[in-house]
Amino acid sequence: MANQATSSQNPQPKQPVETKIRDLVVAKETVEASGATLNPVLEKLDWNVGESSGKEVIDKGKQPQVQPIHEPAIHEAVVHETVEHNSPIHEVETQRGDGGTIRIEEVQEEQHIERQVEEPIVKEVSKKRRLISHAEKEERDKKKRKVEEDDKKRRKQAWEVEKERLNKKAEEAARKKIEAKERRKAESVARKKAEAEERKKAEAEERKRIEAEERKKAEAKEKRKQEKAREVELARKLKAREHEVQVQKKKKVADTGPPKKRRFILHDSEEDEEYNPPQSSGSPTAPPSRHKKKKVISASTSPMDLLSGPLAVSKYPIFATRSAHTPRVYPKTLVHAYPELKRVVEAMKWETLFDCIGEYNLDWVRKFFTELAVTPGTELMVRQTPVSYSAEAINELLGLTPPKESEYDRLKTLATQKDYDMLLERLSVEGSGWDVKYKQKILKGHTLKGETNVWFYFMRHTLFLTSHDTDLDMDRVYYLYCIVEGHQFNVGALISKAMRYSIEKGNKQLPYPSIIQKLLEKAKVPSLSTDKINRDKVVIDKQSLLRLLRFPNALEAGGQIPTLDWKIKETVKAKHRKLKEKLLVIERDVEKIKKEREQEALHKKYKEQIKEAYRLGQTQQPLKMPPRPKDVLQEDSPT
Known part of the structure; x- marks a missing residue:
């Protein structure tokens, strides 16, 4: 009651609503500045939407600005209820911030007024928040669209750049492809053109070669025809002359008796020359006249009349039925196709030896060995013509210069066990060894390497002429090693010695017919129209070479000898x-x-x-x- 009396005695003046609102705004700003919590009314108003929401409401009511207060204006209310059982009305007092009290009706009225004021504020704030949210959303959407457009534009630009790069790359590839195609086409055209030119050139060369061969054949045929006609004419003249001589002899015999000597005539190409046959004493006759022109013997002259003496006449039937050992040689095309063959031929300087292997006069060869069998030394008389088969003559014929000290001579005189091992390793296959025959070392032919077997075959058929013997004694081993390594030796001495040895041994075939043909041609031995010319020439072809290499299908690229x-x-x-x-x-x-x-x-x-x-x-x-x-x-x- 005392409080009631006090409140009745000191009534508090009512504050206007605008003042309360201003107080609320000031309180909100103060609380926000201090970080304290708002009362339920301020929290309900949601002042966090904007800092100037309350101020804008005050501005709408056209109220002056209020300076902020730095101390709290409203504290938590403490409600004191005083209940008197005798009083029909319950009085509720509320303690104010300044220590005064107000009645509940005033509070309710104030709350009602506040609600009326709060509703438009809340609506306005909600509307503004929606507007702000919509604006922010539009701004976000706009930024998002802009980002997407920028991204799309950037991707488009990147795609344009990539597309341009790919187009350039495709154009470059197409251009290169076209250039490569054109280049290949040009190369193909050039290659075909070169092949056509080479083919034309080869055809022209082949045509020239054929024409030259045909021309040579025609010339040889014409020459033989002329020689035959001349021989026939000479034979006719000789026959007529002999008839005259016989008539004169008969007349002379009738007067003086038979002649003491037998005479026959050797006709030259331009003039006649008479000489006496050798006596029966067996001694070599004097050499004929030094006439440089080629001699053609009359067809009426017997081959037996041209031998050196009775001993040669008795030996001639032994050689008259023998055939010559046809030499075998590698052709030039094969030599140039295989560098290993070419290396050996060039190192040994055997180009002339390979070229001289060809046709030969078999009657010349038989006469040569007949005279060789009855004549000591290296000087012979073949058809009354001096012929030398010495080492110097053969080397001069083949264009060879023998070394003063050869590897063959060193091995033959100073060979050691180290040399024997070296020879075995160089010539034969791995795992081979020396065999012993008649207390001498020999090397079996089947143990030779392929490239060594090639030259062993050539040596047996061209140098030694012992094709049936496939074993190598030490002398042949030395020669074979020198050939394979390209060490020169005295070929003339070897051939000269082999000629004499073939007669002593009694070979059924006459060796070195082509070389003898060249020697007799060089000495200008006369020929007869009845002489037999042998044109057989065994050429070792590629298949035979591969067979000698012991591998029939061993042909490598480029013609190299297999390793x-x-x-x-x-x-x-x-x-x-x-x-x-x-x-x-x-x-x-x-x-x-x-x-x-x-x-x-x-x-x-x-x-x-x-x-x-x-x-x-x-x-x-x-x-x-x-x-x-x-x-x-x-x-x-x-x-």
């Missing part, structure tokens, strides 16, 4: 192929054995079943075993 490594690989392949074939045969035999055993097992099982049925009385038939299977167990069965 030892390549040969080893080929040998391993051949052995592997043979082993594979044997393995296939063994596998077939194993399959056959398996099939035999399976059928044998079935046969035994069937017999056991028949025995068991008979024992149990399930069958009344007599016991009869089935025969063994005959379709599998054949005669060639592995078992």
